[in-house]
Amino acid sequence: NAGVTQTPKFRILKIGQSMTLQCTQDMNHNYMYWYRQDPGMGLKLIYYSVGAGITDKGEVPNGYNVSRSTTEDFPLRLELAAPSQTSVYFCASSRYQSSYNEQFFGPGTRLTVL
Amino acid sequence: GESVGLHLPTLSVQEGDNSIINCAYSNSASDYFIWYKQESGKGPQFIIDIRSNMDKRQGQRVTVLLNKTVKHLSLQIAATQPGDSAVYFCAEMNNAGNMLTFGGGTRLMVKP
Numbered sequence: 734n735a736g737v738t739q740t741p742k743f744r745i746l747k748i749g750q751s752m753t754l755q756c757t758q759d760m761n762h763n764y765m766y767w768y769r770q771d772p773g774m775g776l777k778l779i780y781y782s783v784g785a786g787i788t789d790k791g792e793v794p795n796g797y798n799v800s801r802s803t804t805e806d807f808p809l810r811l812e813l814a815a816p817s818q819t820s821v822y823f824c825a826s827s828r829y830q831s832s833y834n835e836q837f838f839g840p841g842t843r844l845t846v847l
Numbered sequence: 848g849e850s851v852g853l854h855l856p857t858l859s860v861q862e863g864d865n866s867i868i869n870c871a872y873s874n875s876a877s878d879y880f881i882w883y884k885q886e887s888g889k890g891p892q893f894i895i896d897i898r899s900n901m902d903k904r905q906g907q908r909v910t911v912l913l914n915k916t917v918k919h920l921s922l923q924i925a926a927t928q929p930g931d932s933a934v935y936f937c938a939e940m941n942n943a944g945n946m947l948t949f950g951g952g953t954r955l956m957v958k959p
Contacts, residue, residue, distance in 0.1 A: 737890075764945070773856075775936050775949030776891065783945065791946060823890050829944075835881075836947065838890030 734759050737839035739824050745845045746814040754809040754842050756824030764827045765807040766791070766836065767799065769820040776823060782807055814846045859956045866924040868953045870937035875918060879940040881947070882911060882922045886933045894922070894935075924955075932957045 740755045758765065763784045768776035768791075778791030782801040796818055798810040807826075811818060821843050825836040860866045872880070878899035883891035897904045897911045897920075904911050910923040920937050934952045941948070 766947075773952070775938075775951050776947070777949070778946055781945060789945075792948075825890075835893050835896070838892070840890050841888075 736760065737824055737826055737837055739822075739839040739842050741842060742840070743843045745847060746811075747847060748814060748816065750814050751810070751812050752814070752844075754811075754822055754824075754844070756807045756809070756839060757805050758807075758824075758826040758837070759805065760826060760828070760837065761804060762826035762828050762837075763804070764829070764836075765801065766825040766827075767797070767807070767809045768823045768825065769793065769818075770823060770841075771820050779809065779822075811844075816846050818844065819846045820844060856951070857954045857956065859958060860927050862927060862929060862957050862959050864927055866922075866927045866931070866955055868922045868924075868935050868937075868955065870920040870922075870950055872918050872920060872937075872939055874939065875915075876942065877939045878942065879944075880911070880913065880920050881938045881940065882909075883936045883938060883949075884931075884933045885936065885952070891936060927955075927957050929957050929959060931955060 737758045766781040767779040770776045777793045780799040782788045788799050821841045823841045824839045827836045881896045882894040884894050885891045895906045895909050895911050897913050908925045912921045934954050936949050936952045938947045938949045
């Protein structure tokens with residue numbers, strides 16, 4: 734299994750541009766998550782999904798949108814990029830919703846907005 | 848608000864010594880904690896977890912201790928190796944099991 738894969742690895746955007754960060758998992762996990770990590774900080778949850786067709790906001794959802802049309806894919810959309818969205822974005826997945834539930838992380842997408 | 852945090856931003860240890868990374872949490876209702884290791888340019892990697900009904904859990908060269916009285920969590924790494932150099936995060940799972948709250952991270956540097 735490839736696990737959780739993310740594309741692109743790096744991207745530079747101009748203010749106001751839009752883009753989609755791709756995330757795919759091949760572990761048949763129901764739960765998927767998007768986090769952002771600012772320099773020297775821990776991860777903050779942007780959005781999560783408990784299954785195809787179901788998404789919900791995390792701690793910092795403003796400026797982002799998500800969709801979950803399939804079990805495997807969970808793209809993150811930035812409509813009007815702002816410098817505050819410069820960060821490293823991590824996608825994760827897990828099998829179950831429970832308190833004891835390991836999340837597997839992708840390698841990240843480093844985004845710079847200038 | 849509720850938070851999970853770390854005491855030390857950087858820890859430097861000699862190869863072969865033991866390392867201890869600390870974490871404080873504020874939500875006394877939390878019942879599941881996870882330690883992650885993040886190497887440069889990579890996503891977080893699960894190391895070990897512990898439930899609130901336990902005080903201690905051991906893995907291979909790693910031990911997590913939980914003190915619910917003072918809401919403190921620690922990660923102990925025995926015989927620290929250069930490959931252990933990374934940033935370590937503690938994370939707290941909410942009761943619904945759908946949201947991890949991460950602390951700010953501690954950078955572990957292993958000197959040869």
